[in-house]
Amino acid sequence: MEHQKHFFRAIFLLIVIIMVYIFARSLIFHPETWVPEAKEMIRSHTPVFGNLHGCNGCHSEVARTRAEGEHKGVSCEVCHAPLSTHAEGKKKIAPMVKNRSAKLCMRCHQQLRARPANFSQVVVANHLSENGIAFEPEVCIDCHMPHSPKL
Amino acid sequence: MLEPTYYSFPNDLHIHWSLMIVMYPYITGLVAGAFIVSSLYHVFNRKELFPVARFSLGASFAFLSVATFPLLNHLGHPLRGPLIMITPNFSSAMAGFGLIYAFYFLVVLLEIWLITRADIIRYARQSRGLKRLMYKLLALGVYDDSPEALEFDHKTTKVLAGIGIPAACLLHGYVGFLFGALKSNPWWSTPLMPIIFLFSAMVSGIAMIIILYQIIMVYKGITINSGCIQSMCRWLWLFMIFTVTLEMLEIITLAYEQAEEWEVISHLLTTFLPFSFLGIQVVFGSLIPFILLAIIVLMNPYLTDRLRNTLAFVSSFILLIQVWSMRWNVVIGGQIFSKSFRGFRDYQPQFLEKEGILASLIIFALPFIIMVIYEKIIPSFEGLKGREMITEIEPTVQYKGA
Amino acid sequence: MGLCRRDFLRWGLMGLAAGGMVTRSVYPIYGTEEEEPKRGLEYNPEDHYYGYLIDTYKCIGCGMCVQACKMENSVPEKFFRTWVERYLIADNGEDLVVDSPHGGISGFQPEVTKFNITKGFFVPKMCNHCQNTPCIQVCPVGASYMTEDGLVLVDFKHCIGCGYCVQACPYGSRFMNPYTHTADKCTWCYHRISRYMLPACVQACPVKARRFGDLKDPNDEVRRIIATERVGVLQPDLLTKPKCFYLGLDKEVV
Structure with a gap:
């Protein structure tokens, strides 16, 4: 054993490096939180398009005409523009594109x-x-x- | 007028894996090939390879140090690259890279250290100041070069080289697996891919060692060992035949089966890759070196040293090009057709772009710079100086204790 | 109106509920104070498992879905989370034209071909959100993941941008986003469906060629169609088990 000191020293060095790696990894990285955070990031996007109920709130007259006609299946925003460009809440922020x-x-x-x-x-x-x-x-x-x- | 032509998926208009991904398996292949050369000596006792055994390990180390650079340069977020090793997703072929690469690096480092330890201790004793400190650190502070210690090193080296062979095969087989295991791409998806990569890696590694050995010998004014060249050429010939046979088998099987992907692949070969595949890889890169190496192997007694060296040099150089073009044909060729199997796109690497020709050249130059520094610190050819006509060297000359 | 009213009512009302709850300050337009939420307040992913149905017999190739997707998700130019392909086929078994000009974002021009078209149809394409997905399998850092409700999503903060998933996807649904330098793909508008709204492409489709449903809901129309009618998936031989189902697939469609 006395002539293998150098080898054991190398092995010891290696173990130290691995320990430092494992320790630093557990200290800095928390991969278990990544996926929930990523999901939350995507879910937190604000929708650009609203939906029919968004339009009906103010334009019930037109909505009724549309619902009775041939274009009943066509969403308002398809021919006009996304709701978020036109209204914020009940407040009109810009004229709707026609x-x-x-x-x-x-x-x-x-x-x-x-x-x-x-x-x-x-x-x-x-x-x-x-x-x-x-x-x-x-x-x-x-x-x-x-x-x-x-x- | 709508032409009955080629429809690519709209997201498939560019080639995403560029020149860097061509360089990456190429450099990894050189690592594995150079390591095999040294293992032929250390494990399989091919004594005639003694002159290059130590150097090829250093070369393997130099290429290994930069093997990840092309990959990192290609990443959209290079700084996140280490995540491959920190949070690997083990179902991914690419994540295995972290483990295999780290393990293999360790084996190579340990083996180099054990082989050169006696010299490091000697340099540490001879030098002073900062230089002495450096050698002392390299020796990890232990100046034990007693015969028993060196005997232990020698035995451990054999074990490490034995571990290193499967590790090298794994490292490069994995690169082939990276492509071969993608079912979305018929040009890549074949179980032969890792084996082809492995054999071509050995070809490129041996060829690189033949070239570097000759250049360094000429530069240092040492006679080139003809037995060593002869032996390497024999191995090169063998591995080259395996490689080309497998490469051809793959194409022939596809063509003969007339599988649905053959339609797109035959178009690929005849329209987009006739030069790089048929011209460079098959005719120029395989046929010519096959003949040249056959001359060396079969007509050995009739050759002068000079002629043999020249033939070996030329065929090695051509084989390096062949292996590179094989990497190109696999990596770029596999992306030329869209996943729709109807459309094609072309790829012209630019000189100055981030993943362009200049970047590739710089990355490819790095291992040679590392080799120069490495040779300055731990010379591989020192023992050969002055003993020019070495035909059979006992390893004990080099490893004092063994 | 039948189906479409039902769809709208269900999704719309749920939109009111969740939208009103989650982003009331910004978007009370989805619901007002007076309207009671019809469903529990929280969106629980484990209660859902989504499926997507594309009826190629109905698609008219207007490209409104592509346009809506671009606007809703700020998809970079020249890349597509969804696109529409047009197939024009002759009966001689040889002549075939497939095209998708800019993903069909501005619709299609009248076709002039050298051959006599005997059948033609549109095929909308998008991420299939496969159950056995090759893209998640190959991601080296686990930045591609599957949610409990069956969506395949990308973690933009940890994607290293190697592009392996782009190579692995047989459908060409993934791309490298030139601005974030990460992989990017269709999310089935996760931010919308988790507010009980429809994905933008489904809502934009004027002919109900695209339908979105919850396969865990026993009364779901999409679930019923998948269960009772002859639906196909793209490249079934690859066994990726897509969750986008097609009605009226042709053999030429890949």
């Missing part, structure tokens, strides 16, 4: 081969020429009311 563009309508109603055949869709040029109307950027809402689009 996108009157035909492009918005065409996103859903432009005829595409990949769309379900029974979904109401038109080739815009044909639809307009059949009715003798010239194309304008906001042409759709001249005849169709967005909240209840059936003529």
